[in-house]
Amino acid sequence: MKKKRKLNTVRTIQSYLMILGSVTGLVVFVVIPLVWIVRFCLFSYKGWGSIKLVGFENFIRVFERSPKYWKAVLNTFIFAFGKLIVEIPLALVLAFILASRLKGRSFFRAVYFMPSMVSVAIIGVIFRYFFTHQGGVINEFIKLFGGEPVMWFSNGTTAMIVIMIASIWQNFGINMLFFMTGLQSISPDLYEAASIDGASNTRQFFTITIPLLGPVLQMVLMNAILGSLKVTDLVLTLTNGRPAGETEVMMTYIYKTFFGAEGMAAQDYGYGSALTVVTALILGVVTIIYLRTTKKSGEVYS
Amino acid sequence: MRMRMSIPAKIVLYTFLVIVVIITFIPLFYTLTASFKTNMEIAGGGVNPFPATFAKLFTGDATIADLFDNYIQVFSGNGGWVGTKGNFFGYTLNSTFVSLLTVFFVVLFTSMSAYVFQRGHFPGQKFLYWLFLATMFIGAGSITIFPVLRITTKVGINNLFGLAIVQFGTAGASNLFLTMGYIKTISTELDQAARIDGCSFFSTWWRIILPLSKPILGTIALITFRGSWNNYLLPSLMLAKSQTATTLVVAVVKLQSMGGAGASQYNLMMAGTMLAVMPMLILFIAMNRTFVEGITAGAVKG
Structure with a gap:
């Protein structure tokens, strides 16, 4: 059938014209930029003057002479771990509560999801104001309860905690929503059968809910990890890497090598490209390791 | 449960x-x-x-x-913080224009290419489909923002119109796969009936598929609108040279950074923030269900 069908010329031309828009968009703004990055990581180019082929020199620089970048990589992982360890359990617990037939569940669901509607950059602005040393709402509350106001942004650890809080605030609702969808797809018959067999709620939770939620959990966690490792806008508007690069993350560091930052000129584009490639590889390796280690939870009683 | x-x-x-x-x-x-x-x-x-x-x-x-003094100030251009022409009425219009244009591009081209990939047979189909699929995993986004900006500068489209085009180009292939999944559920008998009535491949899309896939396109439109309205990094770079033709989110962040170390104009910043956040919250309250369904469909089933 497939082979026998003769290609209709008019139809083929129409097909090409109809996908022209999407394909052009993809090629010009996704494929060509990717090729550009991959090509330039072997060159040295400062934006002016000549483009020199330097081979793997840029990568040697990334691995041997870029302590700031590796510091940013470490920060990124600390951020992702620190926030997910709160965000994911919180989202799970809320999903479990709201999946039961509780009155007002759609209200709660809508409210928890609401922060996802706010621009990430704006969330940075809001939390910057919220945690300001003088007049910031958080410090005012601390003073109200007799505590000492904290200089949140002048210390790497507390500044990082603020970024985590802002990110959790934004994302717990959306993850809760994913978990709820997963929970709703579990057949109520299973619980009924378990109840008849005399299984307690706790037992049902561990023998039915958790294993059957496995695939959803795996997917949600994957997205959450990659999303956290790619954090950009939030850090740019909340701390911009301050103090002294203590909250710099991979993406903001790359951004700054390309575009420059306060008092720092844009650096070599080849070096920036090499950083981009290494970062993409890090993300790829994380993905592979993650999928390998969680493979088991994906294969549940089908 | x-x-x-x-x-x-x-x-x-x-x-x-x-x-x-x-x-x-x-x-x-x-x-x-x-x-x-x-x-x-x-x-x-x-x-x-x-x-x-x-x-x-x-x-x-x-x-x-x-x-409403703060709002009047940012609206009348007396804020004086984004350059000397803080004009939040203009920024609101800009954000609306860019978001609507992005939605138009995304919906139109996604619908067409999803139809072509789902129902068409033409040379190179597999390759192009694979290209879309591959770029989805690489997840372009901010990682390629520098070469993207070089391209837009070279072509000379660092303006609101160009921003909409780039946002469409980098929107990612998940919209495509979501729409393809939806079109798959539309019976091919409808296509055949249309062809017997003299519809060409193109007009079958225009008369049958496009109207029937309104629900999924509506969802994609909402998610795209949100993404464009809330976007920060790309517009901040593409519109960096312009004082007046910028978006709300970019203007608010500029207010923040211009406040600098000294007397931050928190009152104006917060008024600007509310202007950027409110339309999204209102949209969410009005269409809460569509948002929730769209986001879970895109992630869980996609």
């Missing part, structure tokens, strides 16, 4: 849920109230969310115009 709960258990659960609701609301609530305060009031601190003018309204010492 069905759980029979005792009254004390319910009280504990609701208390927990309400605490999370309060935590979710507090940052937005304080931002809203701060947008009605004077800068002195905000800097003065305290945990009282209500602006002084609010109480004065009842005693007749202030007018409604006094209450």
